[in-house]
Amino acid sequence: PDTPILVSACLAGIYCRYSGAVEPIEPVVDLVRKGLAVPFCPEVHGGLPTPRRPCEILGDRVVDADGADRTAEFRRGAEEGLRLARLLGCRQAVLKSRSPSCGSGEVYDGTFTSTRVAGDGLFARLLKEHGITVRTEEDLAG
Template identity: 85%
Template sequence: MPDTPILVSACLAGIHCRYNGEVEPFEPVVDLVRRGRAVPFCPEVFGGLPTPRNPCEIRDGRVVEADGTDRTAEYRRGAEEGLRLAGLMGCREAVLKARSPSCGSGEVFDGTFTSTRAAGDGLFARLLKAHGIVVRTEEDLAG
């Protein structure tokens, strides 16, 4: 049986979708995509948010911008689309962007917009884990 593809954060693959509009590819993920082993996906873009966009963090279970604008609906929509893609592709694992309010796994920013970290998962990572998909971050691959 052939290996199943890995779902990866599109920003790690060098795709122009980071919140700040910058491109910062992570070479091990780029290599997975080049070899046809990974499927890039950005839940924030699929949720309807533009690139660039205002930074968001998780506060009291909601995804918000610094001014309090609630973006939870867009983040949920993108997470649901990513789960759908994972199912279509048969993905059983994912490598996602550390600390992102979508993709963070095990640690995210705490909602104060002070770069303070807190235990927790982004909405997309949490949804994937709830459906049995193993989630790691690029830091797990690097380390």
């Protein structure tokens, strides 16, 4: 691609996952190493700490496992990511599957029982609404 791919920062091995785990995905690390991709974490840029309580989408809101409303932080982070995507002219993104921010096509259902439902995370949805193609790291592997 002639413009960089926006990637979920956690896929590049950057410390930002809710659990605090560092889990780089080699094909994504490789894209960043070659200067073809730029990492970004919407939840950290929305003001949330690492580690943090897990969050899921519940209707129009995002809540954490203790029931605290995190919708504002998630929206802020998504908007900051869109800002970066526009600055860079990104047309593609590779985002972490099933995250309430980054998930694309499938997310968890808001019951914190690992139940999957069709849907997008807030960041993935915002990028798609602005014409950016979103894939997951699972698409990249397959």
